[in-house]
Amino acid sequence: MTNWTKFECFLHETGHPPLTEKPLTFPKSWYPLCRSADVKRGKVIRQVAFGAPLAIFRTHSGRLGAVHAACAHMGADLSRGRVVGERIQCPLHHWEYDASGACELIPAESAIPARARQTSLVCEERYGIIFGFLGGEPAFPLPGFPDDALPRASRVRIMDFDTPYQVLASNSYDAQHFSSVHHRTLLETPRVFIHAPHHYGIAFRAAVAGAASHDRLLRALGVQEVELTANCYGGNTVIAYSGRTANYIMFATLPITETHSRIFVLNAVSKQRNLPAFLVPLILEITHQLTLAFLHADIAVIHQLEYKFGVLLPDSDAGFIGWLRYWNSLPTSSILNRATQTQSQAMDFEQLTS
Numbered sequence: 001m002t003n004w005t006k007f008e009c010f011l012h013e014t015g016h017p018p019l020t021e022k023p024l025t026f027p028k029s030w031y032p033l034c035r036s037a038d039v040k041r042g043k044v045i046r047q048v049a050f051g052a053p054l055a056i057f058r059t060h061s062g063r064l065g066a067v068h069a070a071c072a073h074m075g076a077d078l079s080r081g082r083v084v085g086e087r088i089q090c091p092l093h094h095w096e097y098d099a100s101g102a103c104e105l106i107p108a109e110s111a112i113p114a115r116a117r118q119t120s121l122v123c124e125e126r127y128g129i130i131f132g133f134l135g136g137e138p139a140f141p142l143p144g145f146p147d148d149a150l151p152r153a154s155r156v157r158i159m160d161f162d163t164p165y166q167v168l169a170s171n172s173y174d175a176q177h178f179s180s181v182h183h184r185t186l187l188e189t190p191r192v193f194i195h196a197p198h199h200y201g202i203a204f205r206a207a208v209a210g211a212a213s214h215d216r217l218l219r220a221l222g223v224q225e226v227e228l229t230a231n232c233y234g235g236n237t238v239i240a241y242s243g244r245t246a247n248y249i250m251f252a253t254l255p256i257t258e259t260h261s262r263i264f265v266l267n268a269v270s271k272q273r274n275l276p277a278f279l280v281p282l283i284l285e286i287t288h289q290l291t292l293a294f295l296h297a298d299i300a301v302i303h304q305l306e307y308k309f310g311v312l313l314p315d316s317d318a319g320f321i322g323w324l325r326y327w328n329s330l331p332t333s334s335i336l337n338r339a340t341q342t343q344s345q346a347m348d349f350e351q352l353t354s
């Protein structure tokens with residue numbers, strides 16, 4: 001019985017499809033892992049991400065660690081261990097790993113093999129979310145609202161989908177659906193702009209059609225058309241800006257498995273609105289609710305989407321094709337490295353003990 005059997009039971013109980021030993025790869029990027037409040041000082045939690053279980057912990061000094069949960073020694077679940085000072089201690093033989101995943105203590109031995117290390121993600125916190133960079137040293141800064149936004153952001157809404165995360169991350173680039181799902185009529189061909197290899201942006205104007213209450217409210221407020229800009233970073237986080245309402249939206253997505261995903265949605269408002277400080281929380285709440293109402297139409301149609309590319313149209317699907325090319329060009333990484341994979345094939349004991 002491998003430790004993966006335990007993970008599969010866990011996933012079965014939580015409705016996730018079984019994990020496989022296939023090391024799934026994803027673009028090297030910052031991914032939202034959980035809420036900051038989920039990981040108290042001196043505590044560890046378990047979170048499945050990138051098709052594997054993570055142990056996310058906060059040391060006693062407050063430092064965050066996110067490591068592959070299967071211990072490099074014999075695969076015990078580190079999220080069942082405990083935080084000891086600045087390290088996570090495995091529950092089985094009490095090996096201790098620091099936040100970078102390096103093993104720093106083996107009670108039974110004084111020498112620590114170089115291979116005794118967990119794959120880890122560099123962590124940063126912003127807007128009450130713990131983000132982790134998959135792929136070693138961060139290749140670009142954690143995406144956030146630009147300096148033009150007021151520092152205070154709305155509360156965060158988290159939603160799970162039984163569909164691949166690319167569906168969520170590419171949604172802003174699917175021009176056809178703006179009309180069919182959101183009743184926004186494009187007034188021009190979207191303009192593409194690229195600032196860096198990890199970035200892909202588009203901008204376009206669209207008329208606000210539709211009879212939904214949030215559409216009617218927008219028109220009643222004098223917003224007949226919107227100017228939208230969508231900036232994608234690392235293939236998974238989109239920061240959108242609506243020029244007419246001076247509203248920023250962050251859609252940060254996490255692949256839980258190949259077919260299950262999670263989205264973190266939050267808003268900020270531009271300083272250009274010159275809002276009095278006492279009105280900011282109220283405006284943030286209203287824009288957040290309007291964003292969720294807008295997303296409701298997407299949520300209704302993307303569950304169980306298979307993400308296949310049967311017939312793409314060179315003109316009507318140009319934005320989506322462009323995003324897909326960009327996503328495909330990104331360097332990738334996996335949370336599973338060779339040392340932490342369970343071997344179902346014949347094992348090389350010489351290699352394991354070296």
Ligand code: FES
Nearest residue numbers: 071073074090093
């Ligand atoms: S399995 Fe973790 S220390 Fe042995």
Ligand SMILES: [Fe+2]
Nearest residue numbers: 171177182298
């Ligand atoms: Fe949408």
